[in-house]
Amino acid sequence: MTADLLIVGSGFFGLTIADRCARELGLKVQVIDRRDHIGGNAYTEIDPETGIEVHRYGAHLFHTSNQRVWEYVNRFTDFTSYQHRVYTTYRGEVFSMPINLGTINQFQRAAYTPDQARAWVAEQAAQLTGEPANLEEKAISLIGRPLYEAFIRGYTAKQWQTDPRELGADIISRLPVRYTYDNRYFSDTYEGLPVDGYTAWIERMADHPNITVTLGADFFDESQPFNQAATVGRLPIVYTGPVDRYFASAHGDLSWRTLDFETEVLPVADFQGTPVMNYADTDIPYTRIHEFRHFHPERDYRTDKTVIMREFSRAAGAGDEPYYPINTPEDRRRLLAYRELAKNEKDVLFGGRLGTYQYLDMHMAIGSALSMFDNKLAPHFTDGAALD
Ligand code: FDA
Numbered sequence: 001m002t003a004d005l006l007i008v009g010s011g012f013f014g015l016t017i018a019d020r021c022a023r024e025l026g027l028k029v030q031v032i033d034r035r036d037h038i039g040g041n042a043y044t045e046i047d048p049e050t051g052i053e054v055h056r057y058g059a060h061l062f063h064t065s066n067q068r069v070w071e072y073v074n075r076f077t078d079f080t081s082y083q084h085r086v087y088t089t090y091r092g093e094v095f096s097m098p099i100n101l102g103t104i105n106q107f108q109r110a111a112y113t114p115d116q117a118r119a120w121v122a123e124q125a126a127q128l129t130g131e132p133a134n135l136e137e138k139a140i141s142l143i144g145r146p147l148y149e150a151f152i153r154g155y156t157a158k159q160w161q162t163d164p165r166e167l168g169a170d171i172i173s174r175l176p177v178r179y180t181y182d183n184r185y186f187s188d189t190y191e192g193l194p195v196d197g198y199t200a201w202i203e204r205m206a207d208h209p210n211i212t213v214t215l216g217a218d219f220f221d222e223s224q225p226f227n228q229a230a231t232v233g234r235l236p237i238v239y240t241g242p243v244d245r246y247f248a249s250a251h252g253d254l255s256w257r258t259l260d261f262e263t264e265v266l267p268v269a270d271f272q273g274t275p276v277m278n279y280a281d282t283d284i285p286y287t288r289i290h291e292f293r294h295f296h297p298e299r300d301y302r303t304d305k306t307v308i309m310r311e312f313s314r315a316a317g318a319g320d321e322p323y324y325p326i327n328t329p330e331d332r333r334r335l336l337a338y339r340e341l342a343k344n345e346k347d348v349l350f351g352g353r354l355g356t357y358q359y360l361d362m363h364m365a366i367g368s369a370l371s372m373f374d375n376k377l378a379p380h381f382t383d384g385a386a387l388d
Contacts (some may be wrong), residue, residue, distance in 0.1 A: 003030035003212070004381070006231050008219045009240030011040020012362050013352030015205040016072075016369035017238050017377065022210035024373075025381050029211045032226050034218035034241075039202040040352075041323075042362060046197075049265050050305045052292050053197045057321070058259055058311065059276060059290050060198060063188040064363035070190045072370065073363075077201035079192030080298055084185040088278035090150050097278060098185065099147060100178040107150060114179035121147070121177060135167035142175045154282040159313045160257070168328075193295055220245070232348060236380065236387055238372070240352035242322060243338045246345075251337040252330075254357050256322035260312040262286075269303040286310040325357050347387050349376060 004027040007014040014031055015038075021027040037043050041057040061084045064070055073079075086097040095103045104110070104117045112120065124144020132138035135156065139148045152175065156164045194201040206213050217224040219241060228246075231237060239246060244254045275294035279286060290309045293301050316322050325331065335357050342350045351372055353360040360368065379385035 002028060003226075003235060004028045005030070005377075006226055006235055006237045007031045007240070008237065009033060009040060009352060009354070010035075010038045010202075010206070010213055010215075011240060011352055012042060012202075012365045013355075013360075013369045014040070014238065014240045015202060016366050017351070017373060018211050019205045019208070020370070020373040021377060021381070022208045025378065027210065027381060030226060031206065031211065031213045032217040032219060032224070033213070033215050034221075036216050037199075038206060038213055038215065039199060040240075042198045042202065044198040047263075047265065047292075047307050050302060050307055052301055052307045053296065054263065054292050054307055054309070055198070055290070056261075058261065058323075059295070060362065061186070061191070062193060062362055063186040063191040064361075064367075065189040066363055066367050067189075068370065069363045069367045072366065073201075076204040077194040077196065079190075080195055080296065082193045082295060082297075083191055084276075085183055085274070086185050086276045086278060087274055088151060088155070088280050089284075090154075090280040094277075095151070096183040097151070098176045098178065098183075099143065099151060100181060100183050102181045102183060103151075104147070104177075107147070118179050120144075132169045134165050134169055135171050136164040138169040138172055139164070139175060142172075143177055147177075151280055154280045155278060155287060157282055158279075158285070158287045161314050233346060235347070236377075237348045238377075239348055239350050240355045242354045243342065243350055243357055244334070246350070246355075247338060247341050250341070251334045254331050254334055254338075255326040255328060256316040256320075257313060257324040257326060258316035258320040259323050260314070262310040262312070264308055264310075266306050266308060267304065268306055271306050271308050286312050322354065324359055327357075331357070343388065345388075349387060 005021055007018050007029060010031050010033040018029045018031050022029050042060050043057065044053050044055045047054045087094050088097050095106055101114060101117055105112055121144055124146055125141055127145065128137055128140045132141050139152050153164055160167055217226060219228050221227055222229055271291050272289060276288055276290055278288045288311050292307050349372060350356060351369060352365055376387055380387045
């Protein structure tokens with residue numbers, strides 16, 4: 001075996017480690033991924049019929065306030081000046097999200113000042129007294145019943161396929177309400193989309209003579225050379241697949257939500273006039289529609305066709321893509337048990353959103369990979385420090 005390090009998973013976490021180890025330390029890095037493409041969930045592809053860049057695993061918007069991460073990602077790509085904004089359709093009317101002064105005034109047919117809007121929300125929220133027993137009560141205690149029923153109830157029920165009265169109060173800790181007309185979705189220092197697309201960015205990270213990426217190679221498939229049985233204990237490994245799968249679900253499966261996507265090419269220049277439209281009503285089965293042309297208004301896309309993607313949400317079953325950790329108390333108990341097992345796994349580091357059972361935005365996955373490189377891998381390969 002010629003590699004110095006095996007990385008399981010070619011998402012942002014795995015490729016950040018691969019880049020640093022190859023470019024900074026001169027190591028030979030073998031990356032494997034079970035999918036037939038690089039990049040994990042950030043992978044995008046050009047729709048052959050329209051030439052429009054489609055995000056295969058759901059819309060990916062890059063944003064960060066982390067200076068180091070921003071400087072790091074700029075080595076591989078320039079960013080456009082895109083700023084994300086989201087709208088929601090509720091009972092045949094379109095409102096801006098997250099809930100802001102414009103949303104409240106439109107909803108109330110009013111011209112409240114910030115203080116008047118704050119007082120109205122506080123008055124509604126005060127109608128729920130006592131400790132909230134479920135997600136619905138928690139939401140009402142935060143923003144009051146009218147806004148909850150319009151903008152949170154239906155959307156949440158569709159996201160979880162469960163009545164919010166049956167969901168735990170701890171699923172939400174806060175619901176942002178802005179008492180200004182600012183409807184930017186993110187408030188980070190830096191935001192934008194990669195000028196040449198995500199896949200070009202990701203391919204540049206892996207483009208180094210010391211990095212070999214093998215696709216269609218599952219770590220648990222013993223017919224491929226870099227499988228678990230053949231590699232653990234023989235070379236250092238950074239594993240970014242699901243942590244429960246690594247231990248053959250010895251403590252049970254961790255639960256996830258998954259998404260189903262329905263992509264369609266429509267013979268119109270512009271379907272919805274915006275990148276993302278949420279649907280708050282429960283009689284519409286999808287949670288939102290993405291229209292990809294709007295992520296890149298600077299591009300010269302053809303104007304006779306557009307690509308849309310409807311998003312449906314549900315609990316993941318066996319064989320589904322795990323997207324968002326559900327994080328029940330049982331999941332948390334299982335995760336602690338897996339963390340104990342992971343600690344004893346010599347020369348194997350667990351990282352990324354699947355390896356740590358954590359929702360991570362891209363900048364967080366990259367930032368935590370940079371920390372793992374600084375704190376574990378560089379000391380190990382330069383001074384012989386233990387990996388665990
Ligand atoms: P990621 O899942 O990308 O990569 C893990 C890789 O490991 C996968 O390629 C997988 O195939 C591979 N793998 C797993 N098991 C394996 C095995 N047994 N053998 C070999 N390979 C295996 N973030 C953000 O900043 N802005 C956004 O707008 C969004 N939007 C968004 C939408 C949706 C629907 C999701 C699910 C996620 C986002 N994200 C996001 C988060 C973003 O996708 C996330 O930060 C990165 O994917 C994290 O990168 P990782 O490398 O950790 O995982």
